[in-house]
Amino acid sequence: MRSRIYARLQQRNRMVSILRIGLPLLGVLVLAGLVLQIVVASLLDQFGISDLRIDRDNLVVETPSYSSMTADGTRYEVASDDARAAIGDTDLLHLSGALLEVTKPNGSWMKADAEQAQMRLSAQTVFVPGAMEIADSRGTSGTIEAVHANLLTETMVSDGRASIRYHNGTTLDAETMTY
Incomplete structure (x- = not known):
């Protein structure tokens, strides 16, 4: 019984350690994608803002x-x-x-x-x-x-x-x- 509880705790701890690194990396990737879209859009449109360019x-x-x-x-x-x-x-x-x-x-x-x-x-x-x-x-x-x-x-x-x-x-x- 103790070994099963210990095994589940080890599995949970592995998942937590993966999420500690994985979630911030995922956030950085999403941010980089958004910044890249903004840069590409501004280069293609000659920097347009509404009716002003x-x-x-x-x-x-x-x-x-x-x-x-x-x-x-x-x-x-x-x-x-x-x-x-x-x-x-x-x-x-x-x-x-x-x-x-x-x-x-x-x-x-x-x-x-x-x-x-x-x-x-x-x-x-x-x-x-x-x-x-x-x-x-x-x-x-x-x-x-x-x-x-x-x-x-x-x-x-x-x-x-x-x-x-x-x-x-x-x-x-x-x-x-x-x-």
Whole structure:
């Protein structure tokens, strides 16, 4: 009887000694597997976090929007398909599929679309090197090229052609324009 009890105790002690070494080793293996998965995933996805990623020394944000309000209550919003900023100069955004909407306190609005644009955040300025399509709440529409817009002073200067059709049928064709 004593020898059977002693044999069972020896068997239990062997199992305990195996588990003392085996469980920590199993934990280390699981941790190493998880770390390896994280490393491989970050290398394959170019380090993406939600809609933010780093691509060729540029910080890229998918479908960003930026909005603000002037002292008189005019609200403006700049949105785009994506925005890129060099890691060394995050104040200058390069926008693709850019949209600018300006809404006055009385409800009237103006919007402008461009394939490419640049926005300087600190100065709150936008530059459109190519064509910009415009429209407003009264039915005005047109195209303006090479636009410099200051969102704080609500001014716009084009270094290129402007072709605008107003709501009453009047048209404006100019080599440059200041608004």
